[in-house]
Amino acid sequence: MATSNKDHWSAEKYQNAAGFVPKLTSTVVSYLDVQPTDRVLDIGCGDGPLTAQIAAAASSGQVLGLDASPSFIQSAQKNHASKNCTFKLQDCTKLQDCPEAVDGSWDKVFSNAALHWILRNPETRVGVFENAHKALKKGGRLIFEQGGAGNVAEVHAAFTAALIHAGLSVQQAREACPWFFPGPDWMTKTLTDIGFEVEKCELEYRPTKCNPDNADGSGGVMGWLRLMGAKFLEAVEEGKREAVLREVSDIVESIVTREEDGSKWLGYTRLRAVARKK
Ligand SMILES: C[S@@+](CC[C@H](N)C(=O)[O-])C[C@H]1O[C@@H](n2cnc3c(N)ncnc32)[C@H](O)[C@@H]1O
Numbered sequence: 001m002a003t004s005n006k007d008h009w010s011a012e013k014y015q016n017a018a019g020f021v022p023k024l025t026s027t028v029v030s031y032l033d034v035q036p037t038d039r040v041l042d043i044g045c046g047d048g049p050l051t052a053q054i055a056a057a058a059s060s061g062q063v064l065g066l067d068a069s070p071s072f073i074q075s076a077q078k079n080h081a082s083k084n085c086t087f088k089l090q091d092c093t094k095l096q097d098c099p100e101a102v103d104g105s106w107d108k109v110f111s112n113a114a115l116h117w118i119l120r121n122p123e124t125r126v127g128v129f130e131n132a133h134k135a136l137k138k139g140g141r142l143i144f145e146q147g148g149a150g151n152v153a154e155v156h157a158a159f160t161a162a163l164i165h166a167g168l169s170v171q172q173a174r175e176a177c178p179w180f181f182p183g184p185d186w187m188t189k190t191l192t193d194i195g196f197e198v199e200k201c202e203l204e205y206r207p208t209k210c211n212p213d214n215a216d217g218s219g220g221v222m223g224w225l226r227l228m229g230a231k232f233l234e235a236v237e238e239g240k241r242e243a244v245l246r247e248v249s250d251i252v253e254s255i256v257t258r259e260e261d262g263s264k265w266l267g268y269t270r271l272r273a274v275a276r277k278k
Helices: 011-018 026-032 049-057 070-080 092-097 125-135 153-165 170-175 184-194 220-228 238-256
Strands: 039-043 062-067 085-089 106-112 136-147 196-205 269-277
Touching (some): 011 070, 039 049, 062 092, 153 238
């Protein structure tokens, strides 16, 4: 199924719906172990606060953030660019088109919460890691966290069911999923085959608390679904999208709400890896 290139992201929507994403990063950032002279390439950098945090630690190094969202790159350039922190609009399924990325000059290639989107297309999937390998110096490291096997399974199941109820075939509903959530076996084999030595590859079930609901509907479970599920919704005609969203939200809220205090926790599963270019 063809998906559009429409830019669904904006810094404001992201902050309201999932501002916790660039903040819940202490483990992957500890694995990144930024050194003052590091040259770090951040793949799928979003609107840039985490990239800027890395650049502050790489004070005499260089950090380049790449992202395919024009809106996010504009915000990042406005709010987080500095002498050693730059941003560039780049589809990271085509890193070979960005000579400064794949020049073998980077100490570290980093990515947080972006690869499950970038790896969506099976045809370009392995190439993303081949290009990350090319980007690195010999001995350099790829360090990342992404959604792993079973990530937000309740959301995935609810969207699939709602799309089928809206008239799609099972196959069409499956193809509407914008994510690829691999497990450690797939990841370890893929990275090893390319020429990495995999130092860590771990899967963690990490339920994650949603932002509170807010008046304009951009927070809470609904805000999360509207932003992160935008690509699922593109699979149905515009007039049906609000009804699909309402159905998904009703199902997901039934599953994720905690009785004791009404807080809502999505079933995040994180895949983290550290791999060294031999
Ligand atoms: C959940 S955000 C994570 C952003 C940031 N790394 C963070 O930690 O906040 C996912 C990001 O992946 C980016 N993305 C998705 N597909 C991409 C692609 N093909 N190339 C580059 N970036 C992509 C999106 O634009 C978005 O900024």
